[in-house]
Amino acid sequence: MALEIPEVVINRLPIYARALAALAEQxxxxxxxxxLGQALDVTPAQIRKDLSYFGRFGKQGRGYNVPGLLTRLREILGLDRQWHVCVVGVGRLGQAIVEYGGFGPQGFQIVAAFDADPAMVGRRVGGITVRAATELDGFLHNNRVDIGVVAVPAAVAQQVVDQLVKAGIRAILNYAPMTPHVPRDISIRHIDPVIAMQSMTFYIKLAEGGGK
Amino acid sequence: MALEIPEVVINRLPIYARALAALAEQxxxxxxxxxLGQALDVTPAQIRKDLSYFGRFGKQGRGYNVPGLLTRLREILGLDRQWHVCVVGVGRLGQAIVEYGGFGPQGFQIVAAFDADPAMVGRRVGGITVRAATELDGFLHNNRVDIGVVAVPAAVAQQVVDQLVKAGIRAILNYAPMTPHVPRDISIRHIDPVIAMQSMTFYIKLAEGGGK
DNA sequence: TTCCGTCTGTTACGGATTTCACAACCGGAG
DNA sequence: CTCCGGTTGTGAAATCCGTAACAGACGGAA
Incomplete structure (x- = not known):
């Protein structure tokens, strides 16, 4: 019904899908x-409401068909396709990302990696050959790449993001410890363990005695 | 003023602090x-409102004193202290975490790492010696550890989280691709690049033509 | 067939969060 | 000393989001 689905809802769908996949496995x-709510620590009402944005998937008195709902969620999110990912920055962090085996099985194929360091270019990392940063533009224009992963130092992250956006990339996963500016129609998500820790310390401190 | 500060506000403070640190650097x-709002893509009103939960830091007609506000934010968040972190799971991901140089400079000191694999125990990774998983309880009882980083397979993550919680840990950074159950008074944050990508694909698909 | 316990889809409500708007304030210029 | 552009802190309004509650539907029992 609604063409305006809250982003918080979209962000929860992958969690639901993952839980359903685990149930299907069992x-x-x-x-x-x-x-489902009990397993994920969300209220049943929230799950029903979230799903109702997309249709009616359940049966009263029964619940949801696990493989059926999983398939529908994967369709909605586009997880039934293969997505092409490129990684920019193949330092320690970038190498770990390229070598991480968790993307492929979920349909995210790393098709290229780029680095500005000449010593890095040409080396094979996780099954792919590192390309020069200067090849980035050309590669993006000649190959379909859906998602760009940014794993460069903060100082050059904005520049890399601009380059990716100009080349037509619609989604960016940012590992750099800064907040790049992107146009409103580009999706961006931030992976930042330090920031995550820094908000938890507030609560640790609070629990330790409230006082300063 | 307020003893009930929204969690979303707390989660934004580290972002503000980071931006202020960059400004101070310059x-x-x-x-x-x-x-500040322009640099971070948030509205000025939001920044003022967020800060107003903690006091009055600005001067009308001028703005905020950069080093002064930074210091206050770091106090509020507890970033003026040293925090002790342990890492559980020293597989590929755990190794990358232990070797990552970004925690130390921000006051998060990795004081121990644990792994269940006997082949891993005793090896030195990133300057520390990997301990046996069986030593986890003892270590936590004899040493102050503030934050536990979970980098184990999903199948055993809940068990590790339970162990950490029982030993008195108040904050957990979870890299495992699942949602562990924790008591309400424990902070937990999730680092999950796959989930992050899976919500962006929805928007890529939407932009590609809306239709299925 | 009818009844009953269960569970969905949805609407209405209430709370939380963001945005708006403006009075109060600051510091410098004249 | 007074005025003025610029900016904060903040209550009120608007928006967004989550929860509650219930009518309607389902499947099995009798």
């Missing part, structure tokens, strides 16, 4: 919003 | 909420 064929 | 001594 051979479960049916799950209620209550059971 | 020698800026004063910044307005407008200028």
């Amino acid at each position: 051979g479960e064929t049916v799950v209620s919003s209550q059971a | 020698g800026e001594t004063v910044v307005s909420s407008q200028a």
